[in-house]
Amino acid sequence: MVDAVQPAIRLDVVIIGAGISGLAVAIETALSGHHVVVFESAEGIHEIGAGINVSPNASRILQRWGLPAEMWTSATEPTSLSVRRYSGEILVLEREFDTKMRARYDAPFIELHRVDFQTALYTRAKELGVEFRFGMRISKLNYETGEITSHTGLSAKGDVVIAADGLWSVCRAQFLPKDFEGVPRPTGDLAYRLVLTLDQIQDPELREWVSKPSLDVWIGPHSHAVGYSLRGGTEFNIVLLVPDDLPNGISKQAGSVEEMRALFTGWDPILTKFIAVADSVKKWKLMHRKEMRRWVYASSNSNFAFLGDSCHPMLPYLGQGANSAIEDGAVLGRLLGHIQNKEQIGKALEMYEQLRKPRGDAIVKETFAQRDVFQVVDGPKQRERDELLLSQLNEEEKHAPFPIRLVCPQVQPWLFGYDACAEVDKAVSKDPFVVAKNEKTEPSLDKRGIAAGS
Ligand SMILES: Cc1cc2nc3c(=O)[nH]c(=O)nc-3n(C[C@H](O)[C@H](O)[C@H](O)COP(=O)(O)OP(=O)(O)OC[C@H]3O[C@@H](n4cnc5c(N)ncnc54)[C@H](O)[C@@H]3O)c2cc1C
Known part of the structure; x- marks a missing residue:
């Protein structure tokens, strides 16, 4: 069911990038009644x-966006979540994971093939009237005038x-x-x-594993692996996380299957048998950036x-x-649905940042903390971690703080229980967008936060 707010005015909204975030904000903004154009550098x-x-x-x-039924049919819902030591010993096992997720959060935990997912988002965005300009790499932005320019010299301007x-x-x-910003690191x-x-x-054995969807993580020294089924149990996705050996400046490269197999020699035979099936693979350098002010x-x-x-x-x-x-897109698009005149856009953006930035930055930190738990080398710290996990192996409810965050009773509700629409509605009811004569949201300080940071 689509539950969207409708604005008093129709804005022109320009989005740069048609990845998951661009498509997400395009859908919610179009649902809020605005005119949306997406500029994407790729040809499709x-x-x-x-x-x-x-x-x-x-x-x-x-669920709210009314996405094509095909996407939901192709989704897989893992019935269990397990974390194993790299030898194969089970350290954490959440049975009936699918049922628990729906019961706790009233929404499912699903696995999607990215192609199916992005196709569904794109189809829905088109249905809602979002316009796409493919093959348009934006190379220049004028932050004072709001004008963007593509590599071909085409210019566009949006209210947002x-x-x-x-x-x-x-x-x-x-x-x-x-000099302030730097590049991805x-x-x-x-x-x-x-x-x-x-x-x-x-x-x-592998065929059966794939056809019975589960979410499995293997953790070992400096490395870990994640596996899950896709497309109704007909495909299997594996991600292997290992120390980066790509040269500086190379972010993606074809990998060698022999080298990949060698890195996992001695790991759980189920995992190594899966890895042995692969005949080609790609390596992606995982990058991060400084927190933005x-x-x-x-x-x-x-x-x-x-x-x-x-x-x-x-x-x-x-x-x-x-x-x-997706949370960002839902919050920003829904906030834009509340504004009643163009002067209130600044206020909507401020609210977006207040609602989203603390959470986004906190999740980034949690991902690094999770690496420290997953990739611990064999020794006292690893034994301490494993003893703690094993001591609760048969307990339905884990005790916080539980080091595997996706099942920790504190972190899981914080991550999975977040309701983007409710957050917006709560914020707006506390600080409504009322129309006042000559109302204007003036930019406060230097919005880039440079003064604060340097
Ligand atoms: C191994 C791995 C596994 C992951 N697993 C998960 C997972 O299970 N769940 C999850 O939630 N996240 C996962 N992620 C993270 C997730 O993939 C990203 O966070 C997400 O895809 C980011 O989407 P985005 O739209 O912000 O950026 P991108 O996907 O990078 O999209 C940016 C878009 O902008 C376009 N673009 C770039 N520059 C320009 C320009 N100048 N002009 C016009 N267009 C431009 C690009 O062509 C692209 O289409 C994973 C990431 C990795 C690496």
């Missing part, structure tokens, strides 16, 4: 062939300009001076990503906002990068 919607976890904090939003251009954001680079880890289809898998900028002539990886890239160790981007 391009997602890589890999899986994605969509947790209840985001699936709750997707939204930067959804990912980790290597040009918008971000031009928002902040180079290596986290020290890289990901091997592979998707296997049932046709490739002969081993009956501000996510919004408003002047008398322009209004800018950042979302998704452009402002909070994170390690994928809680599977939250895209989920957070």
